[in-house]
Amino acid sequence: MDAYGIEPRPGVVYLVGAGPGAPDLITVRGLRCLRQADVVIYDRLVNEALLAEAPPQAERIFVGKRPGRHACSQAEIHALMIQRARAGKVVVRLKGGDPFIFGRGGEELMALAAAGIPCVVVPGVTSATGVPAAVGLPLTHRHVAGAVAIVSAHHAGDRDDVDWAALARVDTLVILMGVARLSRVVELLRHHGRAASTPVAIIERGTWPDERVIVGTLADILSQAEVAGVCPPAIVVVGEVVNLWRQGAGVPLPRGEHVLSFSD
């Protein structure tokens, strides 16, 4: 396996997707980059266990938001990456999920390109697909869901700069960072004609040991979430695939194993 893929090089920035949460859901290529890093620049949602995989002497720089502390601006993150790469370091920019699914990875790539810094993107398992998969919830399923759309709830604000009328009509919809704006998301989907009976699942801290799944419908998911005390990070899945999963009434086993009692 070590004979494949890339050989991390000094002066290059590796935009690495850390995966949805559990440390061993990073890719083999991503782990290889991390183990050869001189500098690791990481976000809040990255599992701390991954940081332990970098060499002991590697510089570890946290650039996420933490309550009551200064959060790095995007410009500061760009400047850091560029400075360390110019100093001849192997720079790993470690981002939760996949770098290019609502991770501002595109902006970081462009900033590096403008500065003439070589950049390699190492894809990661995005939470949007990896978290439902890990609990046994298929986002697509023959005769049930032929398409899936992914959106961030950041686009469910006052300006609504995405086409929610279109998203409401896609068989399966995955909403990232959906907890804080859940009521607005439900409102938008209902307003654009999605039935109140549409099943919804909220997966809180997906693939972490304290993962929880809360299920309901567009009619009652807000109260379900409130009763359960759902907190970020969580993803929201809307569509008939949730009923498929719920009918199975998955019996969780230790360490992410599930025995499902689906009937075919």
Added chain:
Amino acid sequence: MDAYGIEPRPGVVYLVGAGPGAPDLITVRGLRCLRQADVVIYDRLVNEALLAEAPPQAERIFVGKRPGRHACSQAEIHALMIQRARAGKVVVRLKGGDPFIFGRGGEELMALAAAGIPCVVVPGVTSATGVPAAVGLPLTHRHVAGAVAIVSAHHAGDRDDVDWAALARVDTLVILMGVARLSRVVELLRHHGRAASTPVAIIERGTWPDERVIVGTLADILSQAEVAGVCPPAIVVVGEVVNLWRQGAGVPLPRGEHVLSFSD
């Protein structure tokens, strides 16, 4: 890293996503399962280098389609998994991409559940997100694309059992297995109002050494694809993010590295 995640157990079926193509884009957890497998049941799009990671004595069963040969039916695949699991084997069902994004993984999970066989889903990097990421093409980007939808071109047949009118309105659309039905996909998107000038990228054999990217618009991508002689496997990306990438005119370096000349 070995201390994390799951410990593969006899009598359990692991539905493992192999990732988009390059062998080291499997997850660490997926590789761990593979290295402890007694039986590996695999598809056509799985990289052969991954099979070499299973123990030498492991049984390797090909169930994909190959020209001129009998292809296993879905029912035969189910029966195989169930039989081997009941015989007390560690069974790895290795599927290209992610098992639950157009991989019929949901059907396999349900068949196992109906037979009372424990099943663990190990998410993989789906080609839909991993292939664009690896070439530096962000599917979402602030002020350019706030949502992404994924569909299989198998749903662009005569029956059109997904809502193409809705899909045509999502900022970024990724079409899997899109080569054979490219003309129908273009026709559907044009019919539902997507502008002829909308940029399109076809990524052929993404993350493999002979990967190619062909770019055009909805007006000319068919002729571009014909000139280039595009063959499966390939994914199609439709939306303004393709222009963002094309303006960068990425200069490919060996082994998947890219220097992009974006200006911010």
